[in-house]
Amino acid sequence: MNKTIIGALPGDHNLMNYSELVLNFNFEESIREFYGEAKEANISYHVLEKNISRGLGDKIALYYEGDERQESYTFSQLQRQVNKFANVLDKCGLGKGDRIALFLPRTPELYISFLGAVKKGLVVVPIFEAFMEDAVKERLLDSAAAALVTNADLLARVPKQELPELKTILLTKGGQYQGTLDWHSEVGMASSESGYCPVDREDPLFILYAAGADGQPKGLVHVHGCAPGLWVTANWVHDLKADDVYWCTADPGWITGIAYGFLAPWLHGVTVLVKGGRFDAARWCEVLQKYRVSVWYSAPTAFRMIIAAGKDTYGKYDLNRLRHILSVGEPLTEDVMQWSQAAFGIPIYDTWWMSETGMNMICNFRCLDIKLGSIGKPVPGIKAAVVDDLGNELPPYRIGNLAIKAGWPAMARDVWGNHQKYLEYFRLKPWFISGDAAYMDEDGYFYFQGRVDGIINTAGERVGPWEVEKKLKEHPAVKDAGVAGKPDKIRGEIVKAYIVLNQGFTWSENLAQELRNYVKTGLAAHASPRQFEVKESIPKTPDGKVDRKVLRGWALELGKR
Ligand code: WTA
Numbered sequence: 024m025n026k027t028i029i030g031a032l033p034g035d036h037n038l039m040n041y042s043e044l045v046l047n048f049n050f051e052e053s054i055r056e057f058y059g060e061a062k063e064a065n066i067s068y069h070v071l072e073k074n075i076s077r078g079l080g081d082k083i084a085l086y087y088e089g090d091e092r093q094e095s096y097t098f099s100q101l102q103r104q105v106n107k108f109a110n111v112l113d114k115c116g117l118g119k120g121d122r123i124a125l126f127l128p129r130t131p132e133l134y135i136s137f138l139g140a141v142k143k144g145l146v147v148v149p150i151f152e153a154f155m156e157d158a159v160k161e162r163l164l165d166s167a168a169a170a171l172v173t174n175a176d177l178l179a180r181v182p183k184q185e186l187p188e189l190k191t192i193l194l195t196k197g198g199q200y201q202g203t204l205d206w207h208s209e210v211g212m213a214s215s216e217s218g219y220c221p222v223d224r225e226d227p228l229f230i231l232y233a234a235g236a237d238g239q240p241k242g243l244v245h246v247h248g249c250a251p252g253l254w255v256t257a258n259w260v261h262d263l264k265a266d267d268v269y270w271c272t273a274d275p276g277w278i279t280g281i282a283y284g285f286l287a288p289w290l291h292g293v294t295v296l297v298k299g300g301r302f303d304a305a306r307w308c309e310v311l312q313k314y315r316v317s318v319w320y321s322a323p324t325a326f327r328m329i330i331a332a333g334k335d336t337y338g339k340y341d342l343n344r345l346r347h348i349l350s351v352g353e354p355l356t357e358d359v360m361q362w363s364q365a366a367f368g369i370p371i372y373d374t375w376w377m378s379e380t381g382m383n384m385i386c387n388f389r390c391l392d393i394k395l396g397s398i399g400k401p402v403p404g405i406k407a408a409v410v411d412d413l414g415n416e417l418p419p420y421r422i423g424n425l426a427i428k429a430g431w432p433a434m435a436r437d438v439w440g441n442h443q444k445y446l447e448y449f450r451l452k453p454w455f456i457s458g459d460a461a462y463m464d465e466d467g468y469f470y471f472q473g474r475v476d477g478i479i480n481t482a483g484e485r486v487g488p489w490e491v492e493k494k495l496k497e498h499p500a501v502k503d504a505g506v507a508g509k510p511d512k513i514r515g516e517i518v519k520a521y522i523v524l525n526q527g528f529t530w531s532e533n534l535a536q537e538l539r540n541y542v543k544t545g546l547a548a549h550a551s552p553r554q555f556e557v558k559e560s561i562p563k564t565p566d567g568k569v570d571r572k573v574l575r576g577w578a579l580e581l582g583k584r
Pocket residue numbers: 233277278279350351352353354355373374375376377378379398457458459471473474480483484485
């Protein structure tokens with residue numbers, strides 16, 4: 024099969040000889056190299072003190088560009104803030120193993136709280152800012168979080184009376200309420216010296232809730248020992264160099280915003296940009312120019328929105344510092360690739376991975392040809408395959424389950440409180456079954472072919488159909504509901520809901536709007552169905568679950584072609 028090929032880039036890349044590394048590399052060695060003599064397992068040491076001890080104390084760690092605030096922190100300044108927050112947690116009686124939820128917009132307080140908590144051995148539970156009451160409550164209850172950092176606006180979505188374990192609430196903004204502490208005055212009063220809580224590499228670092236197809240989101244447990252995996256991929260895939268300014272646009276409510284938003288670049292002592300506020304094509308380009316961003320990690324929907332804003336927008340800015348652009352989360356379409364080549368003279372490097380894998384798995388590399396439409400090749404040290412439903416490896420061009428041989432450093436180690444769910448990923452030993460469909464070509468390049476289950480990917484954000492169905496069915500007008508992803512030119516997929524109405528209700532645009540708001544205010548705006556269709560019944564499998572295959576067929580409008 025002929026695929027358009029974009030040739031390997033000339034130049035000095037961190038990874039120059041892919042095939043040789045694939046043969047010779049194993050993670051054990053890089054783990055030894057990463058931890059070195061120090062053997063300190065706490066990842067906050069590796070992103071702060073290690074850099075400071077290497078003489079990077081005065082280097083900028085974080086540029087923050089918010090709508091109302093612009094700040095910068097050197098590694099030493101960041102370390103002092105982190106220590107202060109760590110001491111606040113001590114004072115509150117919080118310590119190793121306690122869960123602390125961070126429900127915040129992208130602001131410096133979020134990053135400081137994350138590392139301060141980790142330094143004291145607490146386990147961070149990131150909650151995406153756009154989540155509404157049901158989703159927030161579910162995550163706080165399931166993780167039995169003892170502490171929460173949020174702001175006064177977001178606190179309105181936290182049903183405190185229903186969360187008996189939640190003892191400490193720190194607010195970063197918006198005044199104080201009974202039973203809450205002021206983040207800034209507590210941090211202001213605290214000492215800027217703090218020691219580490221000793222942790223093991225296998226101790227939990229954060230619990231990230233990720234949508235599943237048929238059930239509540241799963242709390243994926245990631246451990247301190249993910250660090251060497253992030254370190255290696257930041258080097259080879261992101262090609263990070265000492266003088267780079269790195270901007271990963273993802274929110275730390277999602278895996279990308281944690282793993283590559285700050286942990287991976289800081290493991291290399293690289294300067295990170297964080298932009299607060301909403302997406303805006305012109306502002307994004309302005310920020311790329313202002314901070315002279317050299318490595319940019321974003322998602323196809325964002326690229327498409329910038330393209331849609333037109334050359335009058337992106338063409339106005341001097342973006343020639345950009346030397347490496349990467350993409351994640353959804354299929355990188357050809358139009359986006361062509362745009363990047365024309366606008367910046369460089370291709371975009373696609374990376375495939377998941378919340379479960381914790382680090383980049385299958386990627387395009389600067390030293391290799393890119394085949395358009397392919398997610399690339401496995402990171403050295405990673406064995407990927409396409410397997411059938413019994414776990415047998417399939418030959419090239421056969422579509423099957425995209426699987427990874429278990430045992431890489433950043434792999435999620437458990438599902439919080441539900442080990443059985445975790446084991447389901449490994450039902451076809453020795454494979455981790457991703458839930459994605461794919462095929463491979465004769466050169467070992469992989470091609471993503473959508474989800475096997477019904478998980479929806481809208482604008483790169485992962486939405487569980489079950490959660491949306493549950494919410495819709497709580498509305499008096501809805502007797503039954505089935506939700507699927509419908510292809511969309513800009514967002515990749517949109518959430519489409521098929522509903523059966525209860526007697527006495529008739530369909531109208533007003534009711535559609537009401538249902539949209541109902542999901543939006545209960546669950547999250549990104550999970551709210553953009554389209555509805557009324558049906559007589561929702562197809563079910565013999566065990567009574569929504570038949571996701573039939574629903575997907577409906578959403579693809581297969582019958583209408
Ligand atoms: C999808 C995001 C196409 C895939 C890091 C996966 C992709 C899900 C790509 C994980 C890509 C991720 N091309 N699809 N390059 N990367 N996906 O957990 O379906 O939010 O299973 O992690 O996103 O989404 P998650």
